[in-house]
Amino acid sequence: MVERPIVVVLAAGQSTRMKSRLSKVLHPVGGLPVLGHILTTALSLEPQKIIVVHGPEGAEVAEFAKNYSDKIVCCEQVDRLGTAHAALMAEKEIGDSDAPILVMLGDAPLVEATQLKESLQKITEGAGMCVIGFEAHNPHGYGRMVMDGERLVSIVEEKDTNDDNKKITFCNSGVMAFDGAHFIKILKQIGNDNAQKEYYLPDAVIECQKNGLDVVTTSAAEEAFLGINDRTQLAAAEAIFQKRKRLEIMQQGVTIVAPDTVFFAYDTCIGQDSYIEPHVVFGTGVKIGENVKILAHSHIEQASIGDKSNIGPFARLRPGTELGAGVKVGNFVETKKAQVHAGAKINHLSYIGDAEVGEKANIGAGTITCNYDGFNKHKTLIGKEAFIGSNSSLVAPVEIEEGAYVGSGSVITKKVPKNALAFTRASFRVVEGWAERFRKKFSK
Secondary structure, X not given: OOOOOEEEEEEOXXXXXXXXXXXXXXXXXXXXXXXXXXXXXXHOOOOOEEEEEEOOOOHHHHHHHHHHOOOEEEEEOOOOOOHHHHHHOOHHHHOOOOOOEEEEEOOOOOOOHHHHHHHHHHHHOOOOEEEEEEEOOOOOOOOEEEEEOOEEEEEEOHHHOOHHHHOOOEEEEEEEEEOOOOHHHXXXXXXXXXXXXXXXXXXXXXXXXXXXXXXXXXXOOHHHHOOOOOHHXXXXXXXXXXXXXXXXXXXXXXXXXXXXXXXXXXXXXXXXOOEEOOOOEEOOOOEEOOOOEEOOOOEEOOEEEOOOOEEOOOOEEOOOEEEOOOOEEEEOOEEEEEEEOOOOEEEEOOEEEEEEEOOOOEEOOOOEEEOEOOOOEOOEEEOOOOEEOOOOEEXXXXXXXXXXXXXXXXXXXXXXXXXXXXXXXXXXOOOOOHHHHHHHHHOO
16 A cells, blocks of 8 residues: 655746746646646645745745645745755655655646556555656657666766667656655755756666665656646647547547547536537536537536536537526527526527526527626526517616516516516607618718
8 A cells, every 4th residue: 555645846947938927837738727737636646745846936836836725835946956956945844754755847737646656656665766757759858767677777868868878768757756764865965066056856866776775667658747848838738638638528428529629628527428519618617417418619618507408509608607407508699697597598699697597488589688887797687487589688687577578679677577578669660761862862
């Protein structure tokens, strides 16, 4: 059994190549900051503690990390003197614990828990250090793992490789596990005799061997360790995330007609036997029931959809939308902060915002809830089995009671009683010859 580890996340990089005022670890992949993916994976290991090491400009990083879980604490690396120096910043938080230590990189969001557990198991079995490696399609730029059978001899950085080293394709992921009883001692023995005068964590391999500790490796797919240093790598990570998420959702019993055209968030939840047409985008906070149809070109975020509902095409469900079972939201309909009860229909060209729509109500084409007066938002209440005629404007705050009818083309500003009819049309009038006289006036 693997002992509960302490996880150290190195997130003190300067994010220079991102060309952004936002730290690279806070840029989103699948709607969740890169660091959030790493912390989620680390938390799945049930660690004793997670220690996030951030740089001197890392106030936003620290705030995000500390708000993510009460198991997370932060340390600052004031002087950026290398990865081993960064890991050493966690010394005080580690204290006298001899629990296994797992060091993760704060810019690599695609690492999976199974890979981490395997490396921690090696520590439980007696290794002093375990480095996760991968077979690189193109090893240029990576540290090469020099092996002697199953034993790791050294990690040679790209700038230090000779002709033999350059042929090695087994490369360092940067993710390492340590025997906690020796971790701090090993870090303090690492020197900075290099061109950059920095303390590098891969040098722990040599220091472990000097202390008679076994250094072993495990391996995983290259894509799991993609680090994000620029916008191109961010896009590559997004593509891998989407590929994984699509597969996960299809394996749960959801049909996706054209998977490469559908985009999910990290927390998208879709029930069995649902059906998704091409070019649908899910933002964060979306929960969808079973047997739901999402038709093409719809955009959904922070919304819930009940079983057997039918959405789209070209529907936009904005934050706060809650749809009951069997609801229909059709083409070019936008909802926001709207509670729509079971069986209601909003089929065409409507905006329903800050509203509650009762069971089996019917909202005609072109209906608008006028919810904003320029300063405040107001609510519209539409009762059970009410019928709103096409091209109506409901000026909130206003209530249409159960079973009431609103005539097409009406502007409703007052309560409509139960089972009543309300309409606000002008009297029909015909002015003979008016159009001809109007055209003659402006055609001279």
